[in-house]
Amino acid sequence: MASVTPKLTLGIHPQSLSIHRFTPIAHNISLAAGLLATASQPTYAPLASLTITSDEVSVILPSSLALPSGESHGAPQGEIKTEGDWIAVQVAGTLDFALVGILAYLTAPLKEAGVSVFCVSTYDTDWILIKEDKVEEAKAAWERVGCKVVDAQSL
Structure with missing residues (x-):
């Protein structure tokens, strides 16, 4: 060793980053993957990350990247927790x-x-x-x- x-x-x-937590359902995983694809562009941030467990979907994104709001517009379903800065x-x-x-x-x-x-x-x-x-x-x-x-x- x-x-x-x-x-x-x-x-x-x-660059300021935010850590988001979604419930682990298919809709949220698809949404998180889409946000991650946008965040991976060089104009956003040096790090974007998606972690999926049986209990949560955690996403690290640039704080400047807004999450969708309103379920009719493809917003995450279930509780969302965000820790910024x-x-x-x-x-x-x-x-x-x-x-x-x-x-x-x-x-x-x-x-x-x-x-x-x-x-x-x-x-x-x-x-x-x-x-x-x-x-x-x-x-x-x-x-x-x-x-x-x-x-x-x-x-």
């Missing part, structure tokens, strides 16, 4: 699956700083979402443990 190197580079993406932080580069402890390494200093996180892993890398008003605290916490934190455009 490879250990985590303390020289990780993190890129902060400035998140910023995405990307671990730079492609991470080998053999690496162990990356998220633990990155979230431990945030725990100490009182910064809440929402994590998403992709095939290539990890993403940590933090609240917009906690960006500076998160950046300082990561820099204290040796991470390089940059504007994502510098990646």
Whole structure:
């Protein structure tokens, strides 16, 4: 097993994101997939994600992307929960699956700083979402443990 190197580079993406929760019914899954296709365009945000479980459909979308309203217009059915004002932080580069402890390494200093996180892993890398008003605290916490934190455009 490879250990985590303390020289990780993190890129902060400035676009505001929202996390939405829908009930797991076919209509909502189709709607979420359509919203995801729109959000995946480069003009929106660096991260859009769809996760489906037996209990929920969770979608991460740019906050600027409005959800449909009114069931007659294809709005989600059932209760919708939304948590906004998140910023995405990307671990730079492609991470080998053999690496162990990356998220633990990155979230431990945030725990100490009182910064809440929402994590998403992709095939290539990890993403940590933090609240917009906690960006500076998160950046300082990561820099204290040796991470390089940059504007994502510098990646």
